[in-house]
Amino acid sequence: MGKIIAVVNQKGGVGKTTSTVNLAAALGQNGKKCLLIDLDPQGNATSGVGQDKRQGKTVYDLLIGQAKPEEAVVKTAFQNLWLLKAGLGLAGAEIELIELPRRENRLKAALAALRPQYDFLLIDCPPALGLLTLNALCAADTLLVPIQCEYYALEGLAQLMDTVRRVRRTYNPRLDMEGVLLTMYDSRLNLTQQVVAEVKKYFPRKVYSTPIPRSVRLAEAPGFGRPISYYDRSSRGAKAYDEVAKEMIKQNR
Numbered sequence: 001m002g003k004i005i006a007v008v009n010q011k012g013g014v015g016k017t018t019s020t021v022n023l024a025a026a027l028g029q030n031g032k033k034c035l036l037i038d039l040d041p042q043g044n045a046t047s048g049v050g051q052d053k054r055q056g057k058t059v060y061d062l063l064i065g066q067a068k069p070e071e072a073v074v075k076t077a078f079q080n081l082w083l084l085k086a087g088l089g090l091a092g093a094e095i096e097l098i099e100l101p102r103r104e105n106r107l108k109a110a111l112a113a114l115r116p117q118y119d120f121l122l123i124d125c126p127p128a129l130g131l132l133t134l135n136a137l138c139a140a141d142t143l144l145v146p147i148q149c150e151y152y153a154l155e156g157l158a159q160l161m162d163t164v165r166r167v168r169r170t171y172n173p174r175l176d177m178e179g180v181l182l183t184m185y186d187s188r189l190n191l192t193q194q195v196v197a198e199v200k201k202y203f204p205r206k207v208y209s210t211p212i213p214r215s216v217r218l219a220e221a222p223g224f225g226r227p228i229s230y231y232d233r234s235s236r237g238a239k240a241y242d243e244v245a246k247e248m249i250k251q252n253r
Helices: 016-029 044-048 059-063 088-097 103-111 131-139 157-170 190-202 216-224 236-251
Strands: 003-007 034-038 073-075 081-084 120-124 142-148 176-183
Touching: 003 016, 003 131, 016 034, 016 044, 016 081, 016 120, 016 142, 016 176, 016 216, 016 236, 034 044, 044 216, 059 088, 059 103, 088 131, 103 131, 131 157, 142 157, 176 190, 176 236, 216 236
Parallel strands: 003 120, 003 142, 034 081, 034 120, 142 176
Antiparallel strands: 073 081
8 A cells, every 4th residue: 555645845945846756756766656646736746757737637637526546647757657747727726626525535535546556655735735735634644844954944834733733633633744854955054054953853853864955957857857866867966865765665664
């Protein structure tokens, strides 16, 4: 039975989509079947693996009941990596979901048939704590929180964790913390070390030992529709995500 991990942080620009795409690809290269679920209306995870969000069935069609799960999944060009793509209709999905029964569990129901086919199912959530993110948290076993090593790193985390507590209490009591991933790491800066210390104090024993460095190559890769490990496997970013993937696999044996 595959593990469903929601990658979530309502603050934008923290490397959430970058981490979801590259971690999914790294898990695939480490022999794990992985389903990447693009729940962000911007669709950057979809284009980040070279897929066109304007064509075919999407996660939006699943949420509103217009497609079966097996109709929406596409195989990417990358090893052990499949995709549920975002679509243009996802931008208005929150309004449509309000009228539907069990609106917070639509994604969970859609993934039930797919879950046994994969080792990991990674959900790229929108940078907001709305109904789409609520669907991800209700469907997930755990959540992964990317945090950038910058001044405002912890801003909004209290709100996120409050939302998580509410979801546990009302919808998904088994929701747990998978881990915290430090992104945009620059060891030369004193600020970085201060942020790392604060994050580790806030999330004891939940911070991945390998941080994700600032990297031009990481920023370039989405423009070519390729995860970093396929764009430049020798780059620092590719090596970092490979280490995080290995750490995640070890934790989930």
